[in-house]
Amino acid sequence: MDLQFAEKKVKDLHNLLNQYNYEYHVLDQPSVPDAEYDRLMRDLIELEEQFPELKTEDSPTQRVGGEILDMFEKVEHQSQMLSLGNAFNEQDLRDFDRRVRQGAGENVTYVCELKIDGLAVSLRYEDGLFILGATRGDGSIGENITANLKTIRSIPLRLKENVTMEVRGEAFMPRRSFEKLNKAKEENGEEPFANPRNAAAGSLRQLDPRLAAKRNMDIFVYGIANVGDTGIVSHSEGLNYLDSLGFKTNKERKRCKSIEEVIDYVEGWTDKRPNLSYDIDGIVIKVDSMESQEQLGTTAKSPRWAIAYKFPAEEVVTTLRDIELSVGRTGVVTPTALLEPVRVAGTTVQRASLHNEDLIREKDIKIGDQVVVKKAGDIIPEVVNVLADRRTGEEQDFNMPTHCPECESELVRLDGEVALRCINPKCPAQIREGLIHFVSRNAMNIDGLGEKVISQLFAENLIKDVADIYKLTYEQLIQLERMGEKSVNNLIQAIENSKGNSLEKLLFGLGVRHVGAKAAKTLSKEFGQMEALEKASRDELTAINEIGEKMADSIVSFFEQEEAHELIAELKAAGVNMAYNGPKPVSAENSDSFFAGKTVVLTGKLEMMSRNEAKEKVEALGGKVSGSVSKKTDVVIAGEDAGSKLTKAQELGVEVWNEERLVEELNK
Structure with missing residues (x-):
């Protein structure tokens, strides 16, 4: 077989295997049996072995796992991965709705989505090719887990359009995969994973991608990091666009025209969640309009235009066997309940924080009590209350010590504080x-x-x-x-x-x-x-x-x-850096710049600098660069082939500059 014929054959196999993979893992509608898929994959592997120069980054063979890594490198997200604020009841949802309407007007539409209980990841594509996948990390910097994410067959290695973008999703382990994995671990005498979330996180942080490939992970993509020049004006439109590119999104989403519809959706899924093939721990509610999202903005930690409703915590009864004391880095002495091990919300719980002495007295907690335990937000175990009617008389009172359990220094209670504290700096x-x-x-x-x-x-x-x-x-x-x-x-x-x-x-x-x-x-x-x-x-x-x-x-x-x-x-x-390395605040010298305190939108292709360079320069002069045009936009910089953002700026009467004017202002 000559190279030219082999190249055509490889391309045909790529197209077929990608199509069958998409039908099976994204649409859940396979058109060929597994045996046919496996046969074609073997043919491709043989061709790539015979002609190594034909093996590409987006080849379907790259999903089986590559070389073992030494460690994960750190990568910076193109835009911050914010966490969501939480709602725990109907009133919290109504308060969120009130804040949204105060900030964005009365005509608000929401999108409700299932909150997948997995691991948040970021996927970066250049010209349609998947080049980088990372964990959320601290929101700004995550870990490069590209090799492991390539093993998830519902992640497209090449998109249906040659676009450059960064998308966000939740990687998870379906319940069937979780049960199969734990069965294998138990047969090998290994400790099983506590829940699918832990199993997903553990799988994606394997240094050997071949192990990750065996875990049968899945993903739902839920958003675009920066809509940029896509012309997308709503979150629901963005999700539809992701579908068209070949991503797997969750089809259980719903647009709701009022908070009443949102509450109905939440109540419905509170009852239906056990019927799913994967775990969810709540519902995510987002304002649909991108313009409204821009108006509402974000806090340092979370967007004001979205909230996560957390399902009510599961409650169980167990025995409080003892109370242990620990001393934190600020000297606060915290009592912790040692419990008879019990399963709560998918994990085995043996400890629960009692916070402080006042809480123990308020709840009348005694050692030996039967207590009700739940996980606050499905994460942190806490003692809800005592079943006093089950007492036998053998329960023992607990009293906080007068001296530090670690260094024997006298404990103090500072003015205005509930906690007891050790103030010995050498503790x-x-x-x-x-x-x-x-x-x-x-x-x-x-x-x-x-x-x-x-x-x-x-x-x-x-x-x-x-x-x-x-x-x-x-x-x-x-x-x-x-x-x-x-x-x-x-x-x-x-x-x-x-x-x-x-x-x-x-x-x-x-x-x-x-x-x-x-x-x-x-x-x-x-x-x-x-x-x-x-x-x-x-x-x-x-x-x-x-x-x-x-x-x-x-x-x-x-x-x-x-x-x-x-x-x-x-x-x-020792060589530890003592300086700030991030973007500098606006200095006295540039505080009179046109850009100080202004909101700027960049659109179209710039010739004299990249969009990122322009963004950095504007921000260094005190400006804020936004991804969408609104009434709050001060100026739009329009390069070549500027699209919908330029049109919207003209409709709203927003000042429009060309690149030459931008450079002139930057150089003042």
């Missing part, structure tokens, strides 16, 4: 928890340095503070239990990589009281350097939006400690 538990926080995902994000490893290093006196992490050696780590040569080398590299993190990661990791991840980013943007923040006064801090008096006092108090300066100096000497 081992606080130091250990602080170390765990420092390496966590939202802080320095050091892969391989989890709670167990940190606890072991701390117990062996190999680390006493966070600076010691950067002094760890191969010889010290290789001696740890379950740490082989490969794991140690990966960990050392992860520690080294963390030195380059932007300042906000370090600041959050240091655990300054009241300073969360969002505030850490705000402070880092404002001051730019750790040195400047160390010298900041209370007045300078409270002058910043989002920084209140309580937080400012906490920051000043932290940097007044000599130990804090010494620790930062050690980290700096």
Whole structure:
């Protein structure tokens, strides 16, 4: 067989196999038996072995799993993957509807979709070819799991149009696949997965894609990251467009013209959810109009135009066997109920937080009680109430201690606080928890340095503070239990990589009281350097939006400690970055720029710079670049072949510039 004939044969096989795959895994309407599909796949494999130059990234043979990976690389999402706010009852839904109508007007249509209980992923396509798939991660940066996602047959490797886009979806494990996987694990003497969600996450984070390929995962794509110049004006239109490209979307969605229709949809699926072939944990409600979405905007964490209704938590009865105390990194002593193991919402629960002493008294909880347990939001176990009528008289009262269970220091209750707190700065538990926080995902994000490893290093006196992490050696780590040569080398590299993190990661990791991840980013943007923040006064801090008096006092108090300066100096000497690496805030020099505080839309093809370059330059001058035109748009930059956005701008009377005018304004 010559190359030219082989090339035509391979192309024909691609088309046939992709069509049969789409019919089977997306439409659920197979037109040929499995044996015919397998025969064609064997033919393609043989041709690719004979002519390796004909094997392409979008070949159907690429779904079987490739080489084993050493680790997952980090990737940045083109736009942030926000989380959704939650609703737990009808009143929450009505409050959401009221807020939407206040912000976007009375004429609102919603789209309701089943909330798939899986793993959120982002899929990137260039000219129709699937090039990158990533986990949600922290919303801005995820992990590259492209090889594993290629094994999901309902993900198209090539779209029906040669478009460049990033889409979002929920990868999940169907119940049948989950049962088959757990049966195999039990037969091999392995611990089964607790639920399909855990199984899905575990499968997509396999370093060996061949294992992921055996798990029979699936996906529903639920949105486009940025509608850009597609001309799409509503979420429902976007879903239909995804269908036309060959994606698998969930067909149980419904457009609702009122909150009453939304509530009816929610109530219907609350009863019908057990009949599905996959798990759902709620309903997602989104405003349909893209223009209304733009008007409503987002908070730092979630869009104001969408909400997730969570199904009522399952409640079960079990025995509270004991109460355990733990000391957190801020010194708060938290009681935890140790329960007789019981299945709740798909997982086995043995522990539940009791929060504080007042809650134990309020609910009259005793050791030995029969208690009702549920998972708040189907995630966090909590004790709902005590079945006092089942008491035998053998139950025991519980009293909080007067001294720290870790260091024996006297516990105190600060003014205005419910919790008991250990205020000994050298308390081992606080130091250990602080170390765990420092390496966590939202802080320095050091892969391989989890709670167990940190606890072991701390117990062996190999680390006493966070600076010691950067002094760890191969010889010290290789001696740890379950740490082989490969794991140690990966960990050392992860520690080294963390030195380059932007300042906000370090600041959050240091655990300054009241300073969360969002505030850490705000402070880092404002001051730019750790040195400047160390010298900041209370007045300078409270002058910043989002920084209140309580937080400012906490920051000043932290940097007044000599130990804090010494620790930062050690980290700096170890090579840890002390500067903010992200987009800079508008400076005094450019605050008079035309773009400061303005909303700009880019449309059409630019010749002198890429759209991303233009976006970065506008944002550096204080502007906001939006994906859609609305009455709030200040100016539209129209390049070649500008489409519907230009038309809409002209209809609304929005100012329109060409690229030359944009460049002129940027260079002022």
